[in-house]
Amino acid sequence: MASEKTIGRLTLYRRILNETVLEGIESIHSHTLAAKAGASSAQVRRDLMEIGYVGHSRRGYDVMGLIESLREFLDAPGGQGVALVGVGNLGRAVLAYFAGRRPSLAIRAAFDVDSQKVGRVVHGCRCWPMDKIEDVIAEEQITTAVIAVPVASAQDAAERAIRGGVRGILNFAPVPLDLPEDIHVENIDMGMALEKVAYFSRADQTTDQTT
Amino acid sequence: MASEKTIGRLTLYRRILNETVLEGIESIHSHTLAAKAGASSAQVRRDLMEIGYVGHSRRGYDVMGLIESLREFLDAPGGQGVALVGVGNLGRAVLAYFAGRRPSLAIRAAFDVDSQKVGRVVHGCRCWPMDKIEDVIAEEQITTAVIAVPVASAQDAAERAIRGGVRGILNFAPVPLDLPEDIHVENIDMGMALEKVAYFSRADQTTDQTT
DNA sequence: CATTGTTTGTGAAAATTTTCACAGACAAAT
DNA sequence: ATTTGTCTGTGAAAATTTTCACAAACAATG
Secondary structure (H helix, E strand, O other): OHHHHHHHHHHHHHHHHHHHHHOOOOOOOOHHHHHHHHHHHHHHHHHHHHHHOEEEOEEEEEHHHHEEEEHHHOOOOOOEEEEEOOOOOHHHHHOOOOHHOOOEEEEEEHHHHOOOOOOOOEOEEEEHHHHHHHHHHHHEEEEEEEEEEHHHHHHHHHHHHHHHHHOOOEEEEOOOOOOOOOOEEEEEHHHHHHHHHHHHHHHOOOOOOOO | OOOOHHHHHHHHOOOOOHHHHHHOEEEEEEHHHHHHHHHHHHHHHOOOOOOHHOOOOOOOOHHHHHHHHHHHHOOOOOOOEEEEEEEHHHHHHHHHHHOOOOOOOEEEEEOOOOOOOOOOOEEEEEEEEHHHHHHHHHOEEEEEEOOOOHHHHHHHHHHHHHHHHHOEEEEEEOOOOOOOOOOEEOOOHHHHHHHHHHHHHHOOOOOOOOO
């Protein structure tokens, strides 16, 4: 029911709410959350409608309750494992980013062709050789893979991860992957993103910002 | 006139066409380009309509001509400079990614607080201390900045880049930046992206892939 | 030269996403 | 107890994006 865009914003709201709760704030209005998220208040209310969380008129949303509700909606009941394929600069950045962040969505294994990296533990994550992908993913019941390998190996890496049992892929390689359509693919293409920004940075282009 | 989404796809088409031309292919049909880009042929035709490039019925689009047309549309006439703020793992990955890729959109300077990094040249790009941002950006006429610093310094880094003259920002820090609305901001939020993929990786969620 | 089959360019329809705007709820103030 | 002002939840409108579908173009074929 919830669109991809809505899911993205919900995760953003959760991050904002986690900060909010640290400040000791107990309830929050849609327009406050909206301002912090860079959205409109109507948008926030629509999104929360999607997960069926109800606020109080005048008082807004109960922060703790909303966080809990988001957790129930967004997180898999038993937690989910993530695999990282490619432990280069980008891969290490990804590991650093997620290290110890969310236990219910942790990077449980990393893979690289470089035998120098194999066996080492980076940011609390063990690095395996590429040919162990299927086995380790299956064994650790990993559902999601992050592809951070060069373009030439991306398609193969993705296919192997899927053979291991992965159902969703976060792809950093700037190439569209050709995969079964029941596999969810999210592309992060830094080159494309930079070109877009550069285009809109030009004085002659006028469009408002957003993501 | 062209939407942000269209601009994104146009850059993707260009990348695909650059590969196509290497294969010695002289013309391409909308449906072929669409398949490689993961879009529909109607979408491709609409997008190309946007830049006013016309193909030939039955023969399709002239690859070289289209690349040239995309260049005219997407690239700034005199080229554009990019600054990188933050030379950690992610920053280095960004540098490696763009090193020597497109002369008209090159990373001309990098900045970091770490005095160990200052003065060094990473992937052909000199690293400056943070307090030189305004000066170097102004001097090099840099229009676009990539923010790859921790959350806590992202807002400040962005503001200083803007004071130097930057008009567009590619922000990797997982925090919405609060900036003048004439500044174009593009957020790449790896955490949000991974959570989205994880959500759609769950067996109970069914939605088709795309980006 | 006519026919055939394929492809572009594009109005119009469909689908999706966002915003508007307001009834109903309710805390606070009087 | 009543009024006041603000906030939610949501139907409906607006805006945006994508797809449909077909006339016009035209290379290829006979």
